[in-house]
Amino acid sequence: MKNDTSDSDLVLEFQSGNKKALNQLVKKWHKRFCEKAYWIVKDADVAKDIAQDSWNDIIKKIDTLKNPKSFGSWALRIVCNNAFDWINKNKRVQKHKEQIKYERKNIEVETEVDDTNHFKIKLLNVFKLLPEHQQIVIRLFYTEDYSLKEISDILNISIGTTKSRLFHAREKLKQLLKQ
Template identity: 50%
Template structure:
């Protein structure tokens, strides 16, 4: 048997697929730190990066039989880690947006009744000044609580277009409400 450092990644993948659990242990030892570092580079939190690496290993183990070229294990596995880290970042940003919107709504609800109705009127007026396309996205995102992907499917537009409309609507609302 070769020394474990002499065995190529491709050989280890092939051995694991054929039932050699030791091959997986060598792959984990060889790449786990790399996966953690790659995830950390994206999320900037060591604990979350470790969780992402761990979740990635679960998916890698489940899907390793589908890897057509075992010699490309490292790039294939790093893509999985990368996508999981990006997904985490997107979900985290979405949660922050919802939390921010919730705080705004709560702050409006906590205002005295006369101020609330006046602010609601101002907000409604500012929203009506948006284009119809932007009004749709704002309503679907904040009122109906749909994700950008769901909005894009519903309106038959790309996710990027939905995101852009929401961003520009927010910017226009900020300007209109400061008047």
């Protein structure tokens, strides 16, 4: 077999059982297959894989090729179809990954909301266990945003007593929440 054998002759020889004809077809076409696949998928490693997979498809289907002269366009069509299939599959996988990420995020948000609501309920129940004078200081300081000076004026107690009640209320809350 000489090197300048036409594609149609190589295809006919391969169809007749000459496996060496396939080696010549691969040498002649593999680089073009890689280039065509790369042109579509824009990833060199993926393009090489697509070209290799395309050769597997070509070998399986070459017996169905009726016009051996059309080998080039027929084979390139297989490469293109495989490349487009890869893109579509990759889009589906990417879309599926995004859907999973979205669902996880929603579950995390729901869990956080549940945890937050649970914590709020627990905090309110524990808050009710504090002495009334500590509850008042906590409410004025945290929910009404009064300063220590303003709280001491409202309750007609010293700033030191206000600080002390606030400190002891926090400590008591921490202790009760740990239980």
